[in-house]
Amino acid sequence: MQVFDRHKSYKIGDALFKGIAYFFALSVIVLMALIFIVLLKESWLSIKTFGFKFLYSTAWDPVSGDFGALPAIFGTIVSSLIAIIIALPISLGIAIFLTEMAPKWLKGPIGTAIELLASIPSIIYGMWGLFILAPLLSEYVEPYIIDYLGFIPIFRGAPMGIGMLPAAFILAIMIIPFISSVARDIFRMVPPILKESGYGVGATKWEVISKVVIPYTKSGIIGAVILGLGRALGETMAVTFLIGNSHDISIALLDPATSISATLANEFTEAVEDIYLSSLIELGLILFVITFIVLGLAKILINRFSYTGRR
Amino acid sequence: MKKITLILALLVMCFGSSGLALAENLINGAGATFPYPLYSKWAYEYAKKTGVKLNYQSIGSGGGIKQIKAKTVDFGASDAPLTVKDLSDSDLLQFPMAIGGVVPVVNIKGVQAGQLKLTADVLADIFLGKITKWNDKRIAAINAGLNLPDDTITVVHRSDGSGTTWIFTNYLDKANADWHSKVGFGTAVNWPAGVGGKGNEGVATYVKRIKNSIGYVEYAYALQNKLVHTKLQNKDKNFVEPSMETFTAAASGADWKGTPGFAVILTDQSGKNAWPIAGATFILVQENPTNCANAKAVLQFFDWAYENGGQMAKSLDYVPIPKNVAQIMEDAWAKKIKCNGAPVWTK
Numbered sequence: 001m002q003v004f005d006r007h008k009s010y011k012i013g014d015a016l017f018k019g020i021a022y023f024f025a026l027s028v029i030v031l032m033a034l035i036f037i038v039l040l041k042e043s044w045l046s047i048k049t050f051g052f053k054f055l056y057s058t059a060w061d062p063v064s065g066d067f068g069a070l071p072a073i074f075g076t077i078v079s080s081l082i083a084i085i086i087a088l089p090i091s092l093g094i095a096i097f098l099t100e101m102a103p104k105w106l107k108g109p110i111g112t113a114i115e116l117l118a119s120i121p122s123i124i125y126g127m128w129g130l131f132i133l134a135p136l137l138s139e140y141v142e143p144y145i146i147d148y149l150g151f152i153p154i155f156r157g158a159p160m161g162i163g164m165l166p167a168a169f170i171l172a173i174m175i176i177p178f179i180s181s182v183a184r185d186i187f188r189m190v191p192p193i194l195k196e197s198g199y200g201v202g203a204t205k206w207e208v209i210s211k212v213v214i215p216y217t218k219s220g221i222i223g224a225v226i227l228g229l230g231r232a233l234g235e236t237m238a239v240t241f242l243i244g245n246s247h248d249i250s251i252a253l254l255d256p257a258t259s260i261s262a263t264l265a266n267e268f269t270e271a272v273e274d275i276y277l278s279s280l281i282e283l284g285l286i287l288f289v290i291t292f293i294v295l296g297l298a299k300i301l302i303n304r305f306s307y308t309g310r311r
Numbered sequence: 312m313k314k315i316t317l318i319l320a321l322l323v324m325c326f327g328s329s330g331l332a333l334a335e336n337l338i339n340g341a342g343a344t345f346p347y348p349l350y351s352k353w354a355y356e357y358a359k360k361t362g363v364k365l366n367y368q369s370i371g372s373g374g375g376i377k378q379i380k381a382k383t384v385d386f387g388a389s390d391a392p393l394t395v396k397d398l399s400d401s402d403l404l405q406f407p408m409a410i411g412g413v414v415p416v417v418n419i420k421g422v423q424a425g426q427l428k429l430t431a432d433v434l435a436d437i438f439l440g441k442i443t444k445w446n447d448k449r450i451a452a453i454n455a456g457l458n459l460p461d462d463t464i465t466v467v468h469r470s471d472g473s474g475t476t477w478i479f480t481n482y483l484d485k486a487n488a489d490w491h492s493k494v495g496f497g498t499a500v501n502w503p504a505g506v507g508g509k510g511n512e513g514v515a516t517y518v519k520r521i522k523n524s525i526g527y528v529e530y531a532y533a534l535q536n537k538l539v540h541t542k543l544q545n546k547d548k549n550f551v552e553p554s555m556e557t558f559t560a561a562a563s564g565a566d567w568k569g570t571p572g573f574a575v576i577l578t579d580q581s582g583k584n585a586w587p588i589a590g591a592t593f594i595l596v597q598e599n600p601t602n603c604a605n606a607k608a609v610l611q612f613f614d615w616a617y618e619n620g621g622q623m624a625k626s627l628d629y630v631p632i633p634k635n636v637a638q639i640m641e642d643a644w645a646k647k648i649k650c651n652g653a654p655v656w657t658k
Contacts (some may be wrong), residue, residue: 061501069326135520160521162506243505245470256506266509269371270498
């Protein structure tokens with residue numbers, strides 16, 4: 001009898017726990033839906049006024065109340081993509097070094113250092129970027145880029161140390177810890193037997209890494225990149241300090257540009273007119289949708305490249 | 312369980328008190344960021360003396376205007392004056408609390424503070440991107456004897472919406488027809504050229520970092536960052552230096568009494584010594600407040616500030632409101648702010 005009672009009380013506990021867990025899990029979806037609805041409601045004035053033109057218009061004129069999102073969308077996507085292009089090889093290099101080559105006594109300190117880098121607030125990166133990185137770039141890096149690579153249009157402009165490329169640099173530094181620590185954890189999960197059989201048939205270290213480790217972890221690496229991209233897309237303060245905040249689309253990467261989050265950080269406080277505020281909120285809505293699309297693409301890519309063991 | 316009750320009790324206290332606290336020696340205000348250091352200094356001294364606390368949230372002029380219109384605060388603060396129509400639509404009264412000056416700053420090799428002279432027209436064409444080199448004929452014509460380099464000018468402006476930008480663009484708008492038709496004026500505008508720095512400190516840093524640049528900042532930032540300011544030509548065709556005296560000259564020449572809604576714009580004022588880019592920062596209050604005790608407390612605070620705040624303002628590089636102007640404002644309080652038909656302000 002006693003046994004039966006205990007069983008029963010466990011059952012109630014289980015049901016209760018299940019209910020609570022359900023509630024917490026569903027509240028995430030409800031929260032997302034609410035955020036979406038509020039963004040949509042608040043940006044309705046702008047959506048009604050500008051329609052689809054908002055997405056491809058380059059106007060940004062608070063005085064006459066004419067707004068378009070293209071420069072901000074362009075800056076957001078381009079700065080994030082350049083950041084990924086810079087950060088991916090470096091992060092993979094760090095992760096490979098840590099899992100395959102580093103002596104034991106070095107693994108701990110480097111791993112901890114990377115995790116510490118990830119926890120530095122972005123405003124610190126922004127200040128560092130503005131006061132240290134920007135002068136360095138404008139003195140020692142950008143003049144040479146302009147002199148030697150200036151025949152390519154994307155490397156033209158004035159060496160100010162502030163613009164699309166410096167913003168992408170700081171973004172890359174900020175996402176390297178994320179990508180490399182995730183990639184390290186994934187590389188660790190490669191079964192030793194696979195690597196050992198590689199070495200067994202006489203493969204070099206490079207061959208094992210490029211033909212066994214990387215293919216095996218492809219979907220994980222894509223996941224790591226998406227994580228980095230997600231952070232880069234929404235990054236605000238560091239970008240605001242370095243991107244130059246100009247609502248122009250320029251093919252030259254040394255020129256100032258702007259991003260969605262930088263525009264919001266800059267202009268929200270003094271946006272008095274309703275249409276101005278509504279346009280800013282619509283920018284937020286667009287960022288929400290872009291992030292959603294990126295995550296969706298990531299899911300598709302991860303599924304396609306998942307290592308199935310066959311092949 | 313005890314802990315939970317304690318937390319709940321604390322929560323109730325927090326939320327409960329915010330509704331009641333209004334009447335209990337606390338004034339709530341929100342708005343412009345530019346006068347925030349001054350208001351908090353005043354608030355600190357005032358609380359020491361009277362026990363009345365001021366809670367000022369520097370959320371920006373836009374937010375301040377919205378909040379006073381929604382009556383969630385006792386006063387709002389804006390860097391730019393509201394139009395008469397806007398004031399009467401929302402039943403608001405505005406009055407100036409402090410005056411600030413905006414100063415063009417440059418970074419040109421060999422040029423010292425106060426050496427470069429500019430006119431409004433030339434300044435506007437630089438910011439329009441029409442004058443692109445420092446040795447342009449039109450700059451050289453007013454700067455005989457100054458050696459200016461054959462280098463491209465980089466324009467630095469504010470990236471965030473700001474009262475500083477409002478004052479600066481208003482000045483350019485008055486002086487240059489091209490600027491008026493292409494850009495106009497406001498807290499944020501569609502900049503034809505240049506890079507944007509966030510806040511006064513952002514512009515100050517960019518101008519320091521970028522060679523051959525020109526920007527504009529609040530006077531205090533130019534002083535504190537030791538930036539190279541320019542001289543400007545005023546309405547009386549004199550080239551003047553930015554200083555407390557020239558800002559005050561601009562303020563005292565203005566016709567406060569005759570301007571409806573006190574929406575006085577202090578750019579391009581006449582006067583031999585008037586600095587041409589000055590502006591007042593304003594306080595907004597309800598003309599028919601629902602909470603009369605608080606409305607009175609707000610006016611008492613600002614009366615105290617008019618009376619005793621001048622020296623504190625100067626120490627923070629703001630220009631205090633001249634005594635005669637303060638008197639005009641207090642007369643307006645007495646006449647216009649009414650609670651159930653009776654004036655709130657009597658002195």
